[in-house]
Amino acid sequence: SAVISQKPSRDICQRGTSLTIQCQVDSQVTMMFWYRQQPGQSLTLIATANQGSEATYESGFVIDKFPISRPNLTFSTLTVSNMSPEDSSIYLCSTDREQFFGPGTRLTVL
Amino acid sequence: AQSVAQPEDQVNVAEGNPLTVKCTYSVSGNPYLFWYVQYPNRGLQFLLKYITGDNLVKGSYGFEAEFNKSQTSFHLKKPSALVSDSALYFCAVRESLSGNTPLVFGKGTRLSVIA
Numbered sequence: 001s002a003v004i005s006q007k008p009s010r011d012i013c014q015r016g017t018s019l020t021i022q023c024q025v026d027s028q029v030t031m032m033f034w035y036r037q038q039p040g041q042s043l044t045l046i047a048t049a050n051q052g053s054e055a056t057y058e059s060g061f062v063i064d065k066f067p068i069s070r071p072n073l074t075f076s077t078l079t080v081s082n083m084s085p086e087d088s089s090i091y092l093c094s095t096d097r098e099q100f101f102g103p104g105t106r107l108t109v110l
Numbered sequence: 111a112q113s114v115a116q117p118e119d120q121v122n123v124a125e126g127n128p129l130t131v132k133c134t135y136s137v138s139g140n141p142y143l144f145w146y147v148q149y150p151n152r153g154l155q156f157l158l159k160y161i162t163g164d165n166l167v168k169g170s171y172g173f174e175a176e177f178n179k180s181q182t183s184f185h186l187k188k189p190s191a192l193v194s195d196s197a198l199y200f201c202a203v204r205e206s207l208s209g210n211t212p213l214v215f216g217k218g219t220r221l222s223v224i225a
Contacts, residue, residue, distance in 0.1 A: 033212045042217045103153035
């Protein structure tokens with residue numbers, strides 16, 4: 001089974017700042033997915049990150065706001081840029097082994 | 111496009127009684143269906159999945175789900191509910207078995223098991 005870790009587990013940030021979330025997998029995976037879970041809501045896919053190519057973003061999400069890196073087959077980062085209170089959510093990463101999700105990063109923007 | 115519907119926002123059940131959390135899906139091809147549970151302030155935990163084969167799938171913590179192709183449903187069930195089962199449950203679907211497409215989630219159903 002794959003183990004996925006995320007850093008930080010939670011953070012409280014000021015409006016206008018940026019936060020980079022790290023996702024580390026203990027084995028090589030082809031695809032990594034980033035999801036957002038707004039308070040009281042379901043999970044919404046932000047983007048798909050494939051190693052060696054640009055991330056593919058879902059409708060409503062743009063690279064300038066959520067830049068993603070995928071430098072190798074075990075690691076990815078998601079940056080939430082120029083944050084506003086509406087960005088307060090749990091951000092989760094997952095892989096193409098669908099059973100496994102990271103523990104999530106709980107972000108609060110003041 | 112694939113989609114998942116969880117028609118109930120909240121399900122209440124007495125401890126010891128059977129529970130059902132409903133899920134229906136829509137896909138253009140073969141569905142690959144999943145159930146996850148999320149406890150307060152915890153991550154998403156995988157319960158079970160249907161890929162092919164037996165329509166009754168058994169998963170973690172005594173949960174099972176029944177795939178019904180004619181009704182496009184994948185309801186989650188447990189014969190005897192525990193208070194500790196109280197959590198948020200998500201149904202999800204994927205069209206491709208290969209894993210290169212993401213999961214699409216339902217909105218979630220909050221299960222409350224009352225002692």
